[in-house]
Amino acid sequence: MGGSQSREDLELSDSDTEGQEEEETEEEENYQDVSNETPEKSSSTGRNRPKTPSSLDEVESKLKALKLKYPSTTTRTQQSPNSNFKNGVKLYLHIGGNTPKAKWVSSEKLTSYSFIKTSKINGQDEEEDSESESEGVCWWVLKVSTKIRAKVAVEMQLKTLKEQRRVDFVADGVWAIKFFSDEDYKVFNSKYQECLFENTFGYESNEANKVKVYGKDFVGWANPEKADDSMWEDAEDDFLKSPGSVTPVRGNQDLQEEFEEAANGGIQSLALGALDNSFLVGNSGIQVVKNFSHGIHGKGAYVNFGSGNHRSASNSVHSTPKKALLMRAETNMLLMSPMNEGKLHSTGLHQLDIETGKIITEWRFEKDGTDITMRDIANDSKGAQLDPSGSTFLGLDDNRLCRWDMRDRHGIVQNLATANTPVLNWTQGHQFSRGTNFQCFASTGDGSIVVGSRDGKIRLYSGNSMRQAKTAFPGLGSPITHVDVTFDGKWILGTTDTYLILICTLFTDKDGKMKTGFNGRMGNRIAAPRLLKLTPLDSHLAGVNNKFQKAQFSWVTENGKQERHLVATAGKFSAIWNFQQVKNGSHECYRNQEGLKSCYCYKVVLKDDSIVDSRFMHDKFAVSDSPEAPLVIATPMKRPTWLPGLDPPPYLDGTFSLAGDFGFDFDPLGLGDDDPESGVCRQSGSLLTRFAMAGVAGNSFHRFVLHKTRLGLKTSAEISH
Numbered sequence: 001m002g003g004s005q006s007r008e009d010l011e012l013s014d015s016d017t018e019g020q021e022e023e024e025t026e027e028e029e030n031y032q033d034v035s036n037e038t039p040e041k042s043s044s045t046g047r048n049r050p051k052t053p054s055s056l057d058e059v060e061s062k063l064k065a066l067k068l069k070y071p072s073t074t075t076r077t078q079q080s081p082n083s084n085f086k087n088g089v090k091l092y093l094h095i096g097g098n099t100p101k102a103k104w105v106s107s108e109k110l111t112s113y114s115f116i117k118t119s120k121i122n123g124q125d126e127e128e129d130s131e132s133e134s135e136g137v138c139w140w141v142l143k144v145s146t147k148i149r150a151k152v153a154v155e156m157q158l159k160t161l162k163e164q165r166r167v168d169f170v171a172d173g174v175w176a177i178k179f180f181s182d183e184d185y186k187v188f189n190s191k192y193q194e195c196l197f198e199n200t201f202g203y204e205s206n207e208a209n210k211v212k213v214y215g216k217d218f219v220g221w222a223n224p225e226k227a228d229d230s231m232w233e234d235a236e237d238d239f240l241k242s243p244g245s246v247t248p249v250r251g252n253q254d255l256q257e258e259f260e261e262a263a264n265g266g267i268q269s270l271a272l273g274a275l276d277n278s279f280l281v282g283n284s285g286i287q288v289v290k291n292f293s294h295g296i297h298g299k300g301a302y303v304n305f306g307s308g309n310h311r312s313a314s315n316s317v318h319s320t321p322k323k324a325l326l327m328r329a330e331t332n333m334l335l336m337s338p339m340n341e342g343k344l345h346s347t348g349l350h351q352l353d354i355e356t357g358k359i360i361t362e363w364r365f366e367k368d369g370t371d372i373t374m375r376d377i378a379n380d381s382k383g384a385q386l387d388p389s390g391s392t393f394l395g396l397d398d399n400r401l402c403r404w405d406m407r408d409r410h411g412i413v414q415n416l417a418t419a420n421t422p423v424l425n426w427t428q429g430h431q432f433s434r435g436t437n438f439q440c441f442a443s444t445g446d447g448s449i450v451v452g453s454r455d456g457k458i459r460l461y462s463g464n465s466m467r468q469a470k471t472a473f474p475g476l477g478s479p480i481t482h483v484d485v486t487f488d489g490k491w492i493l494g495t496t497d498t499y500l501i502l503i504c505t506l507f508t509d510k511d512g513k514m515k516t517g518f519n520g521r522m523g524n525r526i527a528a529p530r531l532l533k534l535t536p537l538d539s540h541l542a543g544v545n546n547k548f549q550k551a552q553f554s555w556v557t558e559n560g561k562q563e564r565h566l567v568a569t570a571g572k573f574s575a576i577w578n579f580q581q582v583k584n585g586s587h588e589c590y591r592n593q594e595g596l597k598s599c600y601c602y603k604v605v606l607k608d609d610s611i612v613d614s615r616f617m618h619d620k621f622a623v624s625d626s627p628e629a630p631l632v633i634a635t636p637m638k639r640p641t642w643l644p645g646l647d648p649p650p651y652l653d654g655t656f657s658l659a660g661d662f663g664f665d666f667d668p669l670g671l672g673d674d675d676p677e678s679g680v681c682r683q684s685g686s687l688l689t690r691f692a693m694a695g696v697a698g699n700s701f702h703r704f705v706l707h708k709t710r711l712g713l714k715t716s717a718e719i720s721h
Contacts, residue, residue: 140195402429452480471517542571
């Protein structure tokens with residue numbers, strides 16, 4: 001695991017500029033020599049040449065006087081070429097990717113930029129730009145030389161470096177612009193922010209429109225310099241007082257990473273347990289693995305989705321679940337599969353008894369006698385999956401927020417053996433008429449609920465009322481695709497495609513009491529959020545599918561303990577932020593920043609494939625000399641290859657079931673079992689013996705083995721990849 005390299009902060013390689021500086025120095029030195037010698041040469045020249053008219057002497061003296069000023073003027077021009085060149089900048093390109101030879105190179109020593117409002121973003125010339133405003137919807141576009149033409153948007157991942165008078169961004173590559181003066185840098189940033197606001201919200205950037213977008217109570221979000229950051233400082237003090245903060249940490253101790261591969265097909269999601277086991281949800285079943293203080297291990301038992309004796313009323317049981325929810329002290333799991341490929345909504349879910357490996361029933365979502373859909377489900381609270389008697393859970397759809405109960409509405413447990421697709425009981429909730437566009441949600445330790453929406457809004461609901469939000473934070477223009485909240489409800493972490501948003505819910509009420517936005521209206525006493533971003537270079541290197549996904553806090557389920565880290569996936573990257581560092585307003589990332597503070601201080605785990613999910617194990621698995629519980633990272637796995645005609649290992653054929661012996665004779669390190677490569681080698685040896693006994697020439701078979709690719713046999717190293 002490596003830290004976030006300041007690769008974009010490497011010295012910009014500009015040998016031409018260095019040469020200019022050396023040349024300027026030489027010119028200044030020569031100029032001094034010429035200045036010192038001029039009077040002497042003039043007198044000598046005056047003695048040797050014919051006398052000229054006084055008028056010509058005056059002209060010559062004036063020319064000499066002008067000549068003496070030329071080197072100084074030239075030097076100033078070289079130092080600030082943009083003095084006679086509108087919007088003059090230097091343009092750099094990053095090459096070499098994530099290799100030791102990576103560097104910045106000069107693309108253009110002197111060029112210009114402009115912001116153009118146009119309906120034609122790519123591949124259009126300037127003549128078309130001037131006429132495009134009348135052709136429907138127009139966008140602000142940044143144009144640099146003839147090489148860059150990009151719509152001004154958060155996808156540019158623009159990062160400012162004020163001390164270097166420089167901005168970095170992504171536009172079919174990673175680029176950097178350097179400005180010749182502080183004023184040039186300031187003008188660019190101001191114009192960029194105006195264009196970004198207009199492109200994002202559709203309004204011209206002014207104070208009235210900012211109030212229209214954010215609301216008068218959230219003026220600090222539009223103008224962070226006016227926001228009250230005292231809540232962040234109070235939260236830092238609170239963190240230092242928490243019992244969890246005294247955990248001893250070794251010097252240079254790094255987070256421990258555990259990587260687990262799927263046993264059957266690719267991993268689609270993780271369902272981490274806080275007790276003995278965790279679960280890897282794959283294409284056709286669930287693999288059970290063992291929890292340890294150093295991670296999850298083992299090619300454990302495998303539950304096939306079709307192994308239950310319950311007859312499903314639909315075929316959705318055979319599709320890959322998009323959501324797996326542990327319940328009842330982690331002995332049951334709810335599996336929700338989408339109705340159609342590419343759609344997240346589901347008309348019901350399946351209940352899996354983990355101890356027997358059987359899908360025992362299929363539940364149906366229904367309200368007032370009508371079938372409805374859900375797009376997400378969640379536990380009632382952060383620790384609800386540990387409750388052995390839990391029968392309720394939360395549900396979310398585009399315009400619905402509710403609580404479902406698996407018990408009969410009259411308090412009698414439904415007879416699942418005779419019920420024909422039992423109906424879940426809607427016990428609490430609200431169906432909004434329109435406009436909420438809910439996308440995701442999460443619950444706190446006391447059952448309060450945070451909901452993220454497509455318009456970027458984040459709403460806070462108390463556990464007792466789902467009809468009206470206590471607090472509604474405005475959107476920053478990007479949909480919230482995932483949301484998490486700390487156990488105590490003081491912090492919210494929202495995921496968008498290009499950044500994470502960290503919100504403090506604390507405020508002081510009129511009586512001077514500290515509250516959260518879940519149990520009181522915050523009014524205008526709201527701190528500005530902070531953004532967590534990848535650098536432009538890391539965003540580019542993360543791969544094609546480089547959108548942020550599933551950002552989460554580390555996992556605690558007890559009062560008085562504090563989450564210590566944040567983790568999110570982006571393409572081939574897992575990025576980990578230190579929570580305390582993000583909250584520290586004086587750390588280096590925030591220096592000289594304008595607007596909402598953005599944190600780029602993170603550690604990176606890089607994988608060969610796009611990462612499916614990254615999650616911290618429960619904090620009970622953190623050892624005494626570690627700063628955090630292990631981090632589990634899941635990526636899709638290609639199915640290993642074995643000899644044609646031979647049976648695959650039992651945990652790869654989908655037939656291995658729990659058979660009632662769950663949790664016993666578990667060998668977490670695999671010392672008692674052969675790995676798949678050893679099995680292939682052993683069976684290959686058996687074949688070799690049979691061929692020899694049948695009289696097959698040993699030499700011919702030896703050549704056959706050496707040319708293994710003819711039958712698709714791979715070496716251990718090849719199989720592991």
